[in-house]
Amino acid sequence: MRKVEEEQAITAQTRSPKEILILDCALKLLIETGDAGLTLRKLAERAGMRLSNVQYYFKSKDDVLVAMVARYFEECTATLMKLTQQSEAAGARERVRFLALSGLAHGQEISDMCRAFREIWAISSRNEMIDQCLIDYYRTFADVMVNFAFPDGLDDTGRARVQSLLIPFFEGYSITGRSVPLDLEDTADMLTDLTLSVSE
Template sequence: MTKRSDRTNGIIEATVQLLKEEGSEGLTLRKVAGRCGITLSNLQYYYPGKTALLQATADHFFRTCEEQILAERAEALNGDPASSHVFLKRLLTLLIVCELDEFYNAVFRELWALAIRDAALGAALRTYYRRYAAWMVDMIAELFPQADAIVSLLIPYAEGYALVGESMPLDREEVVSLWYQLITALPDNPL
C-alpha cells in the first residue's frame, strides 16, 4: 500500500469508529482528524468536507461487501452445476445472518440518517445502491436467469432485515431457508 492509501484507510476507519460510537450527530471533521493524529487541514486535503468523507466511507462499505461476496462465490463455485445453489445459500447467509458485518450495518444506518439532511450524500448513496445492484445482477446472472428479480427483492429485504430482523418470528436461519426456497422456485422467465 502507498502512504496515501494507508492514510485514507486510517481516516475511513476513524470515521467508522466515530459513527459507531457517537452516531451521526457526533461526527465532525475535527474529531476524525484528532483520531488520526493529523491536522484538520491535512484531513481536508484528502476529503474537503464532511460529505466527501461520508461518500468515501460509503464507497468503502460497498467495496467491503463486494469483496466478501466475491470470496464466498469463489469458494462455493467449483464447476459442479449444484455449486450455484451452494453459493446462493452462502450469499443469503452472508446478507441475512452475518449481515456482512453488524458494525458496518450500524454505521450505514448513520450514513442514511445523515443523507436525509444532506442531498449530495443521499444522491451518492442511491448511486452506490444502483451500482451495487447492477454488480450483483451481473455476478449472479450466469447462475440464475431471474437475477434482476432476485436482486430487486433481496437487497432491500436484507437492508430492512438488518434493522428489524431480531423482532421477527422466524430466526435468521429459517429466513435464509425461506429465501432459498423462494428463489429456487422462481420461474426461469419471470413475468
Template sequence: MKSAKGKKRAEEILDAATQILVEEGYGGFSMRRVAEALSMRLSNVQYYFGGPGELLSALFDRALERSIAAFKSRPAQGSLEDLIRFILDEQQPQDYCLMFWELWALAARDEEINAVMARYYAQYQKQIEYVLSKAVPGLAPGARRRRAVLIMSLMEGLSLFRGVEGRLDIPARQLDKDVVEAVTRIAAG
C-alpha cells in the same frame, strides 16, 4: 497516485470516521471530530477528503469494495445461496448495520449522501444481477434487474432486525433457511 504512507493515512482516517459514525451516529460525525480522534489537524483530514460528503462517499465505497472482495474470496462463491448466506453473515456484526442505518437516515435529507447511497446500491444490485445471471441463465435482463432489486430490498430490510440483538423472537438459523428459500423463489419467478 498516493504514496504508501498516504494510503495508510487515508485508511486510518476512514477507520476513525467509521468508528465515529457507528458509535456516535451522524450527529457526532464531522471532519473536525475525525481529526480529533486521530490527533490530527483538520486541514490534514481535508487534504485527503475535501469534505464530509467526500469522506462518507469513500467510507461507503470502501465498505462495498471490501464486501465484494470478501465474497469473491470465498471458496464457494458462485451460487445465489452462497451470496445470500454471505450477506446474512455480513449483517451479524451490529457495527456494519449501524453504519448503513446512519447512511439511510442521512440520505433522506442530504442530496450528496443520497448520491453516495445510490451509487452503493447500484453496485450491490449489479453484483446480485451477476449472480442471478448464473443462477437463472435464461432470465431476461429486465426481469433480472427487477428480481435483483427485490432480493436486495429483502436483504436490506432484514438488516433492521438482524443487526440488533433481541429484535426478533425467531431462531436465526431457521430465519436464514427461510430467507434462502424465499430468495430462491424470487429468483426463479
C-alpha cells in the same frame, strides 16, 4: 459509468496513507458516535493529526463522508466478491441458500456493519451524493449476487425480480431479524424458495 463515479474510482485508487487513515478513523467515529459526532475536529483528534492536516486532504465534512462511504462500499463489495469466490456451493439452490444465509446473518446481531449502514442510510436522506453512492452500491451488490447465484444467467425479468426481492429483504432483515418468529435457517430456506420461484 458517470463522470462522478469515474472520479471517485480514480481517487480511491490513489489515496495516500494519510487519507486512508483519515477515512478509517471517520468510519470508526461514525459507527461510535453517529453522524452528529463526526466533526473534522474530532476526526483530527482520532487520527492524531492537526485539523489543518485533515482539511488539506478533505475541505469539508461532506468531502470526508463521500470519500468514506465510497471506500467503505468498495470494501463491502470486495468482501462479497471474495465470499462468493470461496463458496463451494453448486447449483442454483445451494448458491441462493449460501447467499441467503450470508446476507441474513447480519440481522442476528447489531454489528459494526449494521451500525455503519444505519448511519449512512440516515445521512443519505439529506445528502444527495451519499444517496447516489448508496444506490450505486446496492445496484452493484445486486449484480454480484445474481451473477453468483445464477452464473448461466437470467432473463431481464428474472434478474429484476431476484434483485427486487433480495436487496430489500436483506436490508430489512438486518433491522428486524432478531424480532421475527422464524430462526435463521428457516428464514434462509423460505428466502431460497422465494428467490427460486421469482427467478423463473
